[in-house]
Amino acid sequence: MDKDLGFFAKHVAQELGVNPNTLRRWAIELEKVGYEFSRNDKGTNGQRIFYQKDIDVLTQFKSLVDQTQSYEDAADIIVSRVKEGVNAPSTHSVNEEKERVEPVKISFTEQELKQYTQSIIEETSAQVSEAVYKRMENLLEQRDQKLLNQLNESMEKRRLEIAAAQEETASGFWSRLFNRK
Numbered sequence: 001m002d003k004d005l006g007f008f009a010k011h012v013a014q015e016l017g018v019n020p021n022t023l024r025r026w027a028i029e030l031e032k033v034g035y036e037f038s039r040n041d042k043g044t045n046g047q048r049i050f051y052q053k054d055i056d057v058l059t060q061f062k063s064l065v066d067q068t069q070s071y072e073d074a075a076d077i078i079v080s081r082v083k084e085g086v087n088a089p090s091t092h093s094v095n096e097e098k099e100r101v102e103p104v105k106i107s108f109t110e111q112e113l114k115q116y117t118q119s120i121i122e123e124t125s126a127q128v129s130e131a132v133y134k135r136m137e138n139l140l141e142q143r144d145q146k147l148l149n150q151l152n153e154s155m156e157k158r159r160l161e162i163a164a165a166q167e168e169t170a171s172g173f174w175s176r177l178f179n180r181k
Helices: 009-016 020-032 052-066 071-084 110-178
Strands: none
Touching: 009 020, 009 052, 020 052, 020 071, 052 071
């Protein structure tokens, strides 16, 4: 792509392999934290025009999102990189030797690893026990509700039986009084 030419969202979305709506959402997230896209004069706010530098930024954004970063976090990281000039173009001579950067090695003592592991286990067990407690509470509430419904049904049935027996006793009295055989 030519660095001087601008592209519309549809073309950039195809190049990045995403839906234009996704690209629009990414651009909005970047604009929220201060990144500015060029716009033309069409419509109220104008259409975004994406230049090569914008496409590079969006490619990095996509990479961070693919690494399970949230949109907000990815936008913050990208904009801070742009402000620091990390994404500034640099031309290296073919013969120029780049410094070899040694990877940073992080080491932990056995005690630190045990403490970290123990804290993770405690945190996880607390979450699990809370979930189990809520589930048990829910099941007990359902059980109590069923018991109350059954007790109410049983009491209503018993009341009806007593009322029928009293009615039978009352009609028995009247029938005995007037219908002597």
